[in-house]
Amino acid sequence: MPARPVRRAFLKAGLALAALLSAPVLSQPARAAEKLVFMLDWQAEAEHGGYFQAVAEGLYQKAGLDVTIVPGGPGMSAQQLLAAGKIDGTIGSNAFYVLNLVEAGAKVKAVASMFQKDPTILMAHARNTTSLADLKGRPIFLGDPSINTVWRWLKSKYPFEDSQIRRYTGNLAPFLTTPTAAAQGYATSEPLTAKKAGADVKVFLLADQGYDGYSGLVMFNDAYIQAHPAAVKAFIAATAEGWRHYLHGDAAPADALIRKSNPDMDTETLAYGRKALVDDGIVEGTPAAPDAIGRMTAARWDSFTNEMKRLGIYKAATDWKAGVDLAN
Numbered sequence: 001m002p003a004r005p006v007r008r009a010f011l012k013a014g015l016a017l018a019a020l021l022s023a024p025v026l027s028q029p030a031r032a033a034e035k036l037v038f039m040l041d042w043q044a045e046a047e048h049g050g051y052f053q054a055v056a057e058g059l060y061q062k063a064g065l066d067v068t069i070v071p072g073g074p075g076m077s078a079q080q081l082l083a084a085g086k087i088d089g090t091i092g093s094n095a096f097y098v099l100n101l102v103e104a105g106a107k108v109k110a111v112a113s114m115f116q117k118d119p120t121i122l123m124a125h126a127r128n129t130t131s132l133a134d135l136k137g138r139p140i141f142l143g144d145p146s147i148n149t150v151w152r153w154l155k156s157k158y159p160f161e162d163s164q165i166r167r168y169t170g171n172l173a174p175f176l177t178t179p180t181a182a183a184q185g186y187a188t189s190e191p192l193t194a195k196k197a198g199a200d201v202k203v204f205l206l207a208d209q210g211y212d213g214y215s216g217l218v219m220f221n222d223a224y225i226q227a228h229p230a231a232v233k234a235f236i237a238a239t240a241e242g243w244r245h246y247l248h249g250d251a252a253p254a255d256a257l258i259r260k261s262n263p264d265m266d267t268e269t270l271a272y273g274r275k276a277l278v279d280d281g282i283v284e285g286t287p288a289a290p291d292a293i294g295r296m297t298a299a300r301w302d303s304f305t306n307e308m309k310r311l312g313i314y315k316a317a318t319d320w321k322a323g324v325d326l327a328n
Helices: 015-020 046-056 078-083 095-103 150-157 190-196 222-227 229-248 252-261 267-279 298-310
Strands: 034-039 065-070 089-094 108-115 120-125 140-142 165-167 182-186 201-205 215-221
Touching: 034 078, 034 229, 046 065, 046 229, 046 252, 046 267, 065 229, 078 089, 078 095, 078 108, 078 215, 089 095, 095 215, 095 298, 108 222, 108 229, 120 190, 182 190, 190 201, 190 267, 215 222, 215 229, 222 229, 229 267, 252 267
Parallel strands: 034 065, 034 089, 140 165, 140 182
Antiparallel strands: 089 215, 108 215, 120 182, 120 201
16 A cells, blocks of 8 residues: 555544534443454555444444544554554455464454455556556566565466566656556555546456455454454444445545544545445445455355465465454
């Protein structure tokens, strides 16, 4: 993801915040609410809309949860904090995060996937690109984490070479000024940035090209899962409901919270991101299935892990089951 300024504010999913933003206030449940600290994988944006919708509508409170949402940002490893027990839960941006933590022996698990498709894209200048195969021999700007993961998958499918790699640091200017180049990004953001700069781009969603990894994974520390199993299930259900409302209802309450957490986020970018999440089937899959939100299957984890083992990314003994809990 492109670099963005760090914002250190915390958002408390409580009555005071809901009242401040004129969101509906729901009665607290009679029993004591379960406390839960959940960290985002980046600064607040449309990709987190379901979480903020659940806050704004009081869905977590209604489920008996006292949720604190903590924004992420550059230089902050939510997965490391989770493994160290400093937070209860976080987002695994893609399936590689889960398998990397398995190989590291971390006591954490993915319990749901809020994105049925990974939003990772390659985009190129439209005037000379009709397919991914056209990118053979051209410069391709990639973020460092993708070079030993997504890039190896791409090389197994297309005639690409490592000599094409250029480092993508979040600044699209080198791509925009290189007519033959392509760049990695997210369907929810980089195409809009390119459009604002006057570029006409061709966008390839890798999930529609055969890349089948989960994304937007809800991850919890093993200790929290064991101590609070009902809270984990309630969090997943409330977040899934938040996503349904964000995508198909009034997104204004969530967008207000997102902009409060991340003042650099503008309404145009939020609207573009939300539309991309719907149009590309990122959250609900293609064809759209609202009840698919959060779903994971053993068959899909088997398929993804085995393919990445064949590419040499993971050891033959790596077992995805050590990092995934399908019981929720």
